[in-house]
Amino acid sequence: MLKQLYIKNFTLIDELNIDFHPGFSVITGETGAGKSIILGAIHLLLGQRADTRQIKEGRSKCIVEAHFDLSTCHLEDFFQNSNIDYDASDCILRREVSSNGKSRAFINDTPVSLTLMRECGELLVDIHSQHQNLLLQKEDFQMNVVDIIADDKPLLDDYKHHYADYLQAVHKYEEQKKIIAQNRDQEEFLRFQYNELDKANLQADEQESLESQVQTLSHIEDIKSALFQTTSLLNNDDNGAVNLVKNAADSLQNLVDVYPEIQDAAQRLESAGIELKDIADEVDHKLENIDFDPQQLQQMNDRLDELYSLEKKFHASGVNELIDQRDQLKQEIANIDCSDDFLADLEEAMSVAHDNCAKIGQRLSEARLHAAKKIEAEMHQRLVPLGIPKVRFSIDIQHTDCQPMGLDKISFLFSANSSTPLQPVAQVASGGEIARVMLSLKAMISGAVKLPTIIFDEIDTGVSGRVAEKMAETMREMAQQHRQVIAITHLPQIAAGGTSHYKVSKEETSEGTVSTMRELSEKERVREIAQMLSGSDISQAAIDNAQALLDAQK
Template sequence: MLKQLYIKNFTLIDELDMEFHSGFSVITGETGAGKSIILGAIGLLLGQRADSKSVKMGTDRCVIEAHFDLSRYQMEDFFEQNEIDFDADDTIIRRELTAAGKSRAFINDTPVALTMLKELGERLVDVHSQHQNLLLNKQDFQLSVVDVIANDAKELDDYATTYARYQELKKEEQRLREEIEQGRQSVDFMQFQYDELSSARLSDGEQEELEQRSETMSHSEDIKSALYEAETALLGDENGLVSNLKHAVSALQGIERVYPDVAELAERMNSCYIELKDAADEVSAKLETVDFDPAELDTVNDRLDRIYALQKKYKVDTVAALLAIQDDLERKLSNIENSDEALAELERQVAAAQKAVQSKADVLTKKRQKAAQEIEKQMQSRLVPLGMPHVRFQIVIEQEPLGRSGQDKVSFLFSANTSTPLQPVAQVASGGEIARVMLSLKAMISGAVKLPTIIFDEIDTGVSGKIAEQMAQIMAEMGRCDRQVISITHLPQIAALGTTHYKVYKEETPQGTTSHMQMLTPNERITEIAQMLSGSDVSDAAIQNAKELLKL
C-alpha cells in the first residue's frame, strides 16, 4: 500500500509530504483546490508521459516520490526479473522532471525505463477516474473482467502460445502457396536461369584467381625481363654477386689461422652467401617457368568475360552472390516440383495447430461461461442495495472467429427496470447507474486481484443520499480486505465513512497560488463535513448532521 507521498515543485504544489494509511481513506476539497494535481503527480509515478509545463514556474525541476509497503503482495518476482533491489517494507519509486523537459524514473534508487515504471505501477495502484466509466463500452474491458473472475491467466498464456504458432503456420502456408503460384507462372524462365548459372560451373574464389592469372600473363615479358636482370646480377660469370661474395668468403677463411679476428666475420658472410645463393637459384627457377602463352591468356580472359557478363545480368558483384542466386533458384524449382507434397504437409500442420487452438479456446470459453454466471450473481447482489431493486445484469458470450484472446465476444447487458429490455450497459445506463456498476465491478475484481492501492476519483458522480452511503460502505469493505482504498469525493456521506480524512485546499501567497494537503483531526473532520453539507456558513444543524454522519 501507499505509505508516503512526497511532491516538490509540481504545478501549484511547493512541497507536500503526506503519510497514508491502510483501510478506506477519503480526500475532499473544493473544486479547483488541487485534487487533480495530486492525482496527476501519482499518474507520473505510474509511468504516464510527463510535460515540462508541470514543473512549478520559477523552479528548474520537480520531484515526486512514493513509498510503498508490499509485504503482503508477493511482488519479489518483478524485482528479481529486472535485477532491482527488493525491500518489501519500503519500496520507493521516484520521478524527476526538469523544466527543460528531461525526465528520469527510479525504483529503489535504480534508474529504470518508463515502460518498467509503468509495468510496476499497474501492479501497485489502480486509479479509477470518471473517464474510465467509458470502458464499459469497450469489449476488451468486458472480456478482461470475465477473465479476472475466471482466473484463467494460465489458460490464456497457453492459448496465446498455441495461437501464435497457428498464425505462423498459416503465414507459412500462404507464403508457400504464393511462391508455388508465382513459380508455376515463371518456371520456364527460372529453369533457363538455373541452367545458365549451373552450366557456368562457378566456384567461390574463382574470379579472384583468374584475375590474378590474367594480370600475371599480361605482364609476362616485363616479369621475365626483371627476373633475367636479377639472375644476371646475382649469377653473372664475372661480376655476379654470388661468385664475388663466395670469393670474399674464401679470402677471409684463408687468413683465419693467422688473423683469428676475421673468423666471426667470415662466418657471417658465409651465411649471407648461402642465403643469397638460395635466392639466386629461386630466381633462376622462376625464370624458367615464366612463359607467355597467348592461347592460355585468351582462355582466362574468356572465362572472366563470362563471369562478368553473368554478374552484370544478375546485378551482383561476386561469384558468391551468383552461387546464392543459383541455390535459391534450385530451391524454388525443387519446391515447385515437390509443391504438392510440401503443401499437403503444411496443410496437415495447420489443421493440427487449428485443432489445438480450438481445443484451448473451448477451455477458455467454458471457464468464461462459468465466471459470467458468477459475475451476474455478484452484480445482482451488489447493485440491489445501491438503489436498483429491479436491476438485471446479464453477460452474453457469443462465438466469433479465433483471435488473440480466444473465440469469445463478451457483452454486458443491463436494465434498471423490469419494463426496460436488456441492452448494452453503456447505451442505457445513466451516469449515476454507470458509476454504481463500475464500483461494483471494481469491488468484485479487487477480490480476485490483490492490488495494494485503489484510488476512486469522484466515482460518486450522479448519486447522493443513501445511495452514496451504500457506495461508501462498499469502498470501506474493500479497504478492510488487505488493500488500501482512497476516494476523492464531494459527498459528505462518503467522506464520513473514511477511516482517514485528507483535505486539499488552495492558499494565496505573495508568490502566487499554492495547493496544500493535510490530514484532518476529528474536530476538523466535523467542520469539513459540515461545510460539505451546508456551504461556507456552517450552521449548528450542519455540525450536528456531520456528527451524526460520523456516528459521534
C-alpha cells in the same frame, strides 16, 4: 498501501506533506478547491507524462514523493528483476519535473525509466476516475474482468504461446504461397537465368586464378629477359657469380691449415656457393620451360570477359556470389517443381497449430464461462442493495475462431428493470447506474487482484441518499479486505463512511492562490459533513444530521 504523500511546487500547492492510514479514507472539498490537483500529483508519480505547466509559477521544479508499505504485496521478484533495493516497510517513489522540460523518476533513490515507474505504480495503486466508466464500452476491459475472476492467467499465457505459434505458421504459409505464386509468374525467366549460370560451369576462386595467370602472360617478355640476364650473371664461365664465389671459398679453405681463424668464414662462403648454385639451376630451369602461347592468353581473356559480363548482368561482386545466385535459383525452381507438396506440408503444420491453439482456447472458454456465472450472481447481489432492485446483469459469450485473447467475444448486458430487454451496459445504463456497476466490478475484482491501494475519483456521480450510503458500505467492505481505499467525493453519505477524512481547500495569499490538504479531527468532520448537507450556512439540524451519519458508521 500509501503511507505518506509529499508534494512541492505542483500547480497551486506550495508544499504538502500528509500521512495516510489503512482502511477507508475520504477526501472532500468544494469544487475547484484542488482535489484534482492532488490526484494529478499521484498520476505524475505513477508514470504519467509530465508537463512543465504543472510547476508552480516562479519555481524551477516540482517534486512529488510517496512512501508505500509493501509488506503484504509480495513484490520481491519485481524489485530483484529490476535491480532495485527492496524495503517492504518503506518503498519510496519520487518524480521531479524541471522547468527546462527534464523529468526524473526514482524508486528507492534509484533512477529508473518512466516505463519501469509506471509498471511499479500499476502494482501499487489503481485510480478509478470518471472517464474510466467509458471502459465499460470496451470488450478488452470486460474480457479482463472475466479473466481476473477466472484466475486463468497460466491458461491464458499458454493460449497466447500457442496462438503465436499459429500466427507464425499462418504467416509462413501465406508468405511461401505468395513467393511460389510470384515464382510461377516468372518461372520461365528463372529457368533461363539458371541455365545461363549453370552452363558457365562456374568454379570457386576461378576468377582470381585467371587474373593472376593473365598478369603473368602479359609480361612474358619482361620475365624471360630478366631470367636470361640472371642466368648469365650467375653461370658465366669466367666471371659468373657461381664461379667467383666457388673460387673465393677455395682460396679461404687453402688458408685453414695456416690460419685456422678463417675456417668459419670459408665454410659459410662454401655454403653460400652451394645455395647460389641451386638458385642458378632453378632460374635456368624456369628459363628453359617458360613459354608463351598467345592462344592460351586469348582463351583466358575470353573466360574473364565471360565472367565479368555475368557479374555485371547479375549484379554480383565475384564468381562466388554468382555461384550463390545459381544455387538459389536452383532451389527456387525446385520449390516450384514441388510447390504443391511443400504448400500441403505448410498447410498441415498450420492446421496442427490451429488445433493446438483451439484446444487450449476451449479450456480457456470453459474457465471463462464458469467465472461468468459467478460474476453474474455476485453482481446481482451487489447491485440490488445499491438501488437497482430489478437489475439483471448477464455476460454474453460468443465463440469465435482463434483470436489474440482466445475463442470468445464477451459483452456485459444490463437491464435496470424486468420489462426492458438486456442490452450492452454502456448503451442502456444511466450515469448513476454505470457508476454503481463499476463500483461493484471494482469491489469484486479487488479481492482477486490484491492491489494495496484503490482510489475512487467521484465514483458517486449520479447517485445520492440511501444509494450513496450503500456505496460507502461497499468501499468500507473493500477496505476491510487488507487494502486501502481512498474516495474523493461530494456526497456526505460517503464522506461519513470513511475511517479517515481529509479536506482540500483553497485560499488566497500574498503570493497568489494556494491549495492545501489536511486531515480532519472528529469535530471538524462533523462540520464538514454538515456543510456538505446544508451548504455554507450550517444549521444545528445539519450538524445533528452529520453526527447521525457518522454515528451510523461506527
